[in-house]
Amino acid sequence: MASNMIPTGGTAPQSVESITRIAQVYEYNSSVPLRYWLRTAATLLREAHIYEREGHDEQAYFILFRHAQLVLVNLSKHPDTKKNEEDRKALIAAEKEVQKNLGKLEVLKPRINKRYERYTQLMRERDSRKQPLQAAFVPEPRGVIPDPALVGVVEPLEAGENRDLAVRLAQSELNRRATARISKGSSGPSAEELESRRGAGVWGDWDTQLKPDNRTTDQDLSQRIQNIRSNIDNPLGQRAKASNTFSTTSAYKYPSVPRQKPLEPTVSSAQIAILDKNVQRHAPPILPPKEHMAPSRAIIDDIAPSLPAKVLPAPALPNKVLPSDDASAPEANLNPSSYTFKPSAYLENGTPLRSVFLPGNLRSRFLSLAAANTNANLETCGILCGTLVSNALFISKLVIPEQTATSDTCETVNESALFDYCDSEDLMTLGWIHTHPTQTCFMSSRDLHTHCGYQVMLPESIAIVCAPSKNPDWGVFRLTDPPGLKSVLNCTQTGLFHPHAEENIYTGALRPPGHVYEHTDLEFETVDLRP
Structure with a gap:
């Protein structure tokens, strides 16, 4: 937006x-x-x-x-x-x-x-x-x-100088929200909550x-x-x-983005x-x-989650609660309203970008799930989901949607299941991740158009490209703004690989100098919606 x-x-x-x-x-x-x-x-x-x-x-x-x-x-x-x-x-x-x-x-x-x-x-x-x-x-x-x-x-x-605090803060808040959803799970969402979900764009x-x-x-x-x-x-x-x-x-057909509201x-x-x-x-x-x-x-935090098709164990399974004197409650002194994190980077037009925290083990987990496709020279994609805490964004779920793939493309199918899951878990879509089985680590024209659908709704959205057979073997990117975002929005070409007039159409997002931090202690869950 x-x-x-x-x-x-x-x-x-x-x-x-x-x-x-x-x-x-x-x-x-x-x-x-x-x-x-x-x-x-x-x-x-x-x-x-x-x-x-x-x-x-x-x-x-x-x-x-x-x-x-x-x-x-x-x-x-x-x-x-x-x-x-x-x-x-x-x-x-x-x-x-x-x-x-x-x-x-x-x-x-x-x-x-x-x-x-x-x-x-x-x-x-x-x-x-x-x-x-x-x-x-x-x-x-x-x-x-x-x-x-x-x-x-x-x-x-400063998010960069307080990474450990940010991660502990986010983990405590995520545990609190999960506890709230579980406590309400027996009664399920109210009629008004269900209507609110549908108003957010969920087909039903x-x-x-x-x-x-x-x-x-x-x-x-x-x-x-x-x-x-x-x-x-x-x-x-x-x-x-x-x-x-x-x-x-x-004329470009934008990809479905499991995003609930314009993050603008x-x-x-x-x-x-x-x-x-x-x-x-x-x-x-x-x-x-x-x-x-x-x-x-009564925000969507309290809506009972719909069960995904498969929930795979993450490298480190998140604790229900962080260690504390009371093992049944989140860390008491970590109140999100007591902290505010500065932006860690800026768009080319001067707009600040909130920090995005990326789990350090997420890429390896994704590549292990994509290995069969990668060996068959097929792309694999996943959705990076998370939430907002104290003016910073934290990726807490890697969702693998049902999809079809070729050596150069990956398309999601049965998008309603993806939307329903994100809505039930109160998740924001913070970007996507995909493989280049044989190509180098770069953003193709098709990738640029796909990512445009994310970034137009959330400036901080990121695209992670994994090229396991090349060096470098991965990268975190975003469109420049300007000129990248507007250029891709206005592009009417439909081929898989087509040129754009601007040279600096996308840039790296990993810190420095970008707004994305990797942190090995940030826990996440892998959810596989494929049949």
Whole structure:
């Protein structure tokens, strides 16, 4: 979709007006199929829920508002709504999610503005005394866009210098979420949760969940958005760059990406308690105004997982809980809301990239599963799934989808099973991995088009290429932006190997200088969905 970062001049708190104005500035391409945009929208919501739970009000508000903008303004006019009944019903479900989230926006708004007003008051007092503020916010270097999740954070952490802490933090949080899902497994997901899954783009029995006349809610939803618009100077209808930035002539069929929501906009940080002790940094969960609405904290974490076809043991099986005095609970002192990790790299346009942590043993595990295909000169692909914790992304699952392959291609089949599994486990898709049985380690034109479908929805998405018979035998890549992402989006060539005009169309993503860290202690699970 576009950047998930908000362009600001520093890390000081922002007003709702500023956040809303920036949330409307993104690049939208109507040539990307609607079903992929709907999964992008679902991914946005998952991110918003996590940031909300961790106390990042600004970030949660930014993502929720952009989600509303994307669904009500852009997707409602997508050409696929007139071609596919299933897509149209999925859009209706997404609009219902917007309706529920409008209440959250109204609750977050006064809290954000209160922090902003308190900060500006302190700044005025400082200026009047001509003394530096005790906890001054340090601007980012010139030429780069600050990470919105750092808004108001006085001491964010460098991910590279705190890798062990990041991994322990992520493992503790993943264990907590798994425990929550297991505890709810006996009763299973509620009817409302199932509907929410379908709204995130999961194919299912739409007719029993959504009534044909639900489309009549459009005017009501639009009116509620108008109520929010009236409180800002730059209304949604006058967004600067929110639509049709890309060419709509692309004929390339984008791959299915098991991504729940566009991982895009990211504003954030309610961590400004150092400026105002009266403002609680970790606010309680936002309760929606209506009884039929699910509480904001009833995120997909608590949905009972669907059992995959096969779950293979990872090199190191993850403990249910990290070692502690109480072996039945996660490490008590590792609270994700107490930490925020800085971006570790930037796109070519200056947008910050959140750190991605990759298990050190994942490649060897994948190659062992792909060995039979590799020996037969057939490609194998896998999906890298994980979650967001403290403004960093952690790969925790290697999912092998059902697939067909040749010596130069690999295509997923039965995508609904892949989507269902990712949804049931509350997973974000962070990229993909595939083999080059006989070729060198590079991104072919087909690979570039495939990866475009991931990165358009999540800037941090990565592509891992394994070429076991060559040297180097592996690499971690992303598209440049610019020019790579837009160039591939606008490319109409369909051959397996075709040239692109730009030379620097992709680049390495492994740190340094990229945003991906390998860590041998990061546990992961292998899930094989092949028959």
